Amino acid sequence: MLATTVSTSAVVLVGAVFLACAVEMVEALTIVLAVGQTRGWRSALQGTFAALVVLAALVAAFGPALVHVPINALRLVVGGVLLIFGMQWLRKAILRAGGLKARHDEDEVYREAVATLDAAASSPNRDRIAFVMAFKGVFLEGLEVVIAVLTLGTSAHRLGLAVVVAAVAVVSVGVVGIAVARQLSRVPENAMKMGVGVMLVSFGTFWSGEGLHVKWPGNDVALLGFVGLYLVVTWLLVGVVRRDAPRVPREVAA
């Protein structure tokens, strides 16, 4: 029984962290590829490396500190944050799937980044612009990954596992992304975001409840129940939204 509950929690944690990291990595990689192919790889890689160092420092600074927070208080706060964050992701994904909001188009993001870099071609600060653009892209997308890894990892007492899964996701998407270069738009990003949203809301419900002394039926197995429940609700809401939604063209969206 113990092995079952441990593996259930771990499987959902791995899925949530992997999907969240993969989605953000696709977005960051698009910007880095645009910078690298337009301005040369030196500044792009320097900006990427600098952002990764800052993000690693954030994990090193806040990760161990969070472990010392009383578990119920941590789960209540983290659960609350995940509940809000997850509902925001899910809402956006539902509106995109239903056609009420423009889908995130990596080809368009790539073209826009290249246009921005080309427009600044005569600037004497050419390398600085490329560095800043790569840094910002990796740092801002990476920050969401850091928050997901720290909150999910510490609340589940599996920070090490969360960090390893995040690293695997980043490396896998990086390798595949570089191999397919500019075909990142083929990644089913909205479906992945929907999956992450469902998992974040599930974890948010579970942990905020535990933080408030709610005893879930089946303990950790209740997580799977929440995933199923929120998937059904998401599917129903997409249907409602799609029914009379105006078609929105694919364009750059936040």
Added chain:
Amino acid sequence: MNRQWIVWRAVKGFGMFWWDFLVGDTPELFVAAVVTLGAIALISVTGHANAAAVIVLPLLAILSLTASVLRARRAALRERE
């Protein structure tokens, strides 16, 4: 003075980040989550009604999400008209 300005900018930036992260363009979801957790605290911690909390917490989360999605849908349809 310069140091104070740097500290102020850092604090402001930190506050703005969390505001954007948690509230952003969906303040209704933030308020709904706070109300939900407040209700569960009353039911579970004060009222010791675990069975009710088990049902009410996911139910309120679903209602909050549904209300927010329908609000966005209404706004989009109004824009179309």
